[in-house]
Amino acid sequence: MPGALTAAIVLPVSCRTRGTVGRVRATRHRYAVEGWGVGELIVSYDLVLAHDLPDPALSRDGADAETKLSRSVASRVRAHLAGTETDYDDVELDLSWCTAFQRELALALRAVPWGEVVSYGELAALAGRPGAARAAGTFCARNRFALMLPCHRVVSASGIGGYGTSGVGLKRRLLGVEGIDL
DSSP: TTTTTOOEEEEEEEETTTEEEEEEEEEEEEEEETTTTEEEEEETEEEEEEEEEETTTTTTTTTOOOOOHHHHHHHHHHHTTOOOOOOTTOOOOEEHHHHHTHHHHHHHHSSSSSSOOOEHHHHHHHTOOOTTHHHHHHHHOOOOOOOTTTTEEETTTTTOOTTTTTHHHHHHHHHTTTTOOO
C-alpha cells in the first residue's frame, strides 16, 4: 500500500531571518534502506525541514517516499549507506531555527569531505570561531539533518566523541561506510 506512511502535518517554524513566527504545511515521508531500517523525511515544497536516519525498529510496510525531493534524498541516503560517495549540497535545508554562527557551522559541515573527519574545535574554526568547540558540539547534537549535515564526521580531539541519543555505535557504523575506522 504505497504512501500509507505519508501524512500531511503542520509544523511551527521560527523564521529568525525575518523575525516572524508562522506555520508551514509539510509532508512526512518514510523510506526503507536494506540493512538499516526505515528513515523519515519531513519536507515542505522544495525544502527539507528534518531528516531522521533509518531505524531498524520502524516497520518497512508502506515505506515509499513520494515527492521528487523526498525520492531524490531517499535515493541518495540509500546509496550513501551502501558505501557510495554521496553529496547533498543541492538539497535546501530549513535553517531558520539557527543563529548566524550555526548557519556558518552548517556550511562548514557541508565542506567536510566524504571519508574525512574534523574535531569539534576544527569545525568551530572553519565556521569562523576558533575556541567554540562546545558550541559546535551543541549544534551537532541538535542537528535535524542526519547525513545532509554530516555531524558523524565530527569527532572529539581525544577520540570518536558522542552521537547524541543514537550512540557511538551508529556513529562508528556511519564512519565505517565512508572507510573511516576509529
